[in-house]
Amino acid sequence: MSVRALVVDPSAPAAVRLGEVPDPVPAPGQVVVEVSHASLNYGDLNDARSGRVPVGAVLGSDAAGVVVRAAADGTGPAVGTRVVALASGAFAERVAIDTGAIAEVPEGLDLAKAVALPVAGVAALRSLRAAGSGPGRTVLITGASGGVGRFAVQLAARAGAHVIASVGSTARGEGLAELGADEVLVGLEGLERPVDVVIDSVGGSQLVAAWHLLAPGGSVQSVGWTSGEPAVFPPYATVGPAKSLTSFVIEGGAGPDLAVLAGLAAEGALTVEIGWQGAWDRFTEAAEALRGRRVSGKAVLEVSREERRAPALLPQG
Numbered sequence: 001m002s003v004r005a006l007v008v009d010p011s012a013p014a015a016v017r018l019g020e021v022p023d024p025v026p027a028p029g030q031v032v033v034e035v036s037h038a039s040l041n042y043g044d045l046n047d048a049r050s051g052r053v054p055v056g057a058v059l060g061s062d063a064a065g066v067v068v069r070a071a072a073d074g075t076g077p078a079v080g081t082r083v084v085a086l087a088s089g090a091f092a093e094r095v096a097i098d099t100g101a102i103a104e105v106p107e108g109l110d111l112a113k114a115v116a117l118p119v120a121g122v123a124a125l126r127s128l129r130a131a132g133s134g135p136g137r138t139v140l141i142t143g144a145s146g147g148v149g150r151f152a153v154q155l156a157a158r159a160g161a162h163v164i165a166s167v168g169s170t171a172r173g174e175g176l177a178e179l180g181a182d183e184v185l186v187g188l189e190g191l192e193r194p195v196d197v198v199i200d201s202v203g204g205s206q207l208v209a210a211w212h213l214l215a216p217g218g219s220v221q222s223v224g225w226t227s228g229e230p231a232v233f234p235p236y237a238t239v240g241p242a243k244s245l246t247s248f249v250i251e252g253g254a255g256p257d258l259a260v261l262a263g264l265a266a267e268g269a270l271t272v273e274i275g276w277q278g279a280w281d282r283f284t285e286a287a288e289a290l291r292g293r294r295v296s297g298k299a300v301l302e303v304s305r306e307e308r309r310a311p312a313l314l315p316q317g
């Protein structure tokens with residue numbers, strides 16, 4: 001049996017096409033999820049072209065849907081549970097996922113919103129945790145209009161930090177004050193006082209400028225590099241009182257952090273903004289909108305909207 005999936009194809013627009021792959025065969029510690037929604041991340045656009053995901057392999061990391069087969073080792077959620085997951089190869093009708101990468105979606109939270117949480121939400125949560133953001137700390141978030149940025153603004157504000165959100169234009173900054181940003185800046189212009197933490201998604205010259213603003217003892221978390229520009233540090237820029245530039249990547253099972261984020265979203269303490277939503281066969285349109293900086297928040301793909309069958313409950317064993 002096969003399932004439909006968004007697979008890497010360098011000859012296709014955005015290097016991705018809808019194709020067929022074999023039905024997943026779960027390992028003992030994996031459930032099978034029938035995916036109803038997927039979310040597109042900036043990293044997926046890079047993965048499709050960089051060779052990190054091989055030609056013909058399934059793209060994607062964020063999936064939400066219903067468990068149709070429980071894990072053989074007895075871990076994880078039961079058949080019929082609504083779940084969200086951070087797993088590679090997420091953009092398929094059915095995916096086998098480690099139980100440690102999954103969280104149950106609480107009642108009251110739509111799968112279309114839950115699916116926006118994995119990569120962007122976990123990156124925001126863990127990078128802030130690594131840097132230490134709380135009352136009395138000033139946190140600068142670059143690329144604050146994007147997926148990671150909008151979650152980081154909210155989580156830092158919730159932790160009690162003074163939050164400075166940096167965006168590419170006034171229009172891109174709309175709504176960030178309501179999410180908890182104390183200041184919304186275009187670029188880093190006019191910012192002179194030191195900051196304790198930088199969550200940087202942009203890289204390039206903005207990373208260099210943010211480094212100069214960092215207070216002694218402070219930390220820059222290098223989460224992404226959407227500018228695509230090199231960062232050129234002037235001589236002696238890194239000589240002085242200790243402060244750190246730390247590389248960041250999501251490692252290890254995201255399940256427990258996803259459960260925290262889904263809980264916050266379900267109780268209305270974390271707003272999930274969807275700036276683009278549509279059927280997954282409109283992948284190219286979604287990719288162009290994301291790369292073109294026209295998505296405020298997250299882009300959500302609906303899997304097989306027209307042709308969806310009722311979840312097929314698979315036999316155990």
Ligand SMILES: NC(=O)c1ccc[n+]([C@@H]2O[C@H](COP(=O)([O-])OP(=O)(O)OC[C@H]3O[C@@H](n4cnc5c(N)ncnc54)[C@H](OP(=O)(O)O)[C@@H]3O)[C@@H](O)[C@H]2O)c1
Pocket residue numbers: 041042043119120123143144145146147148149166167168169172173201202222223224225226227228248249250290291293297
């Ligand atoms: N390390 C990890 O584990 C991890 C996890 C998640 C994401 N990431 C990375 O983090 C970055 C952000 O991801 P995301 O999903 O939040 O992306 P996103 O939703 O597309 O947001 C990125 C933001 O970056 C800004 N931007 C885009 N192109 C730019 C350019 N040429 N120059 C300056 N700013 C630009 C945009 O803000 P404006 O339009 O306001 O300028 C945009 O809102 C990506 O590089 C992604 O690969 C890494």
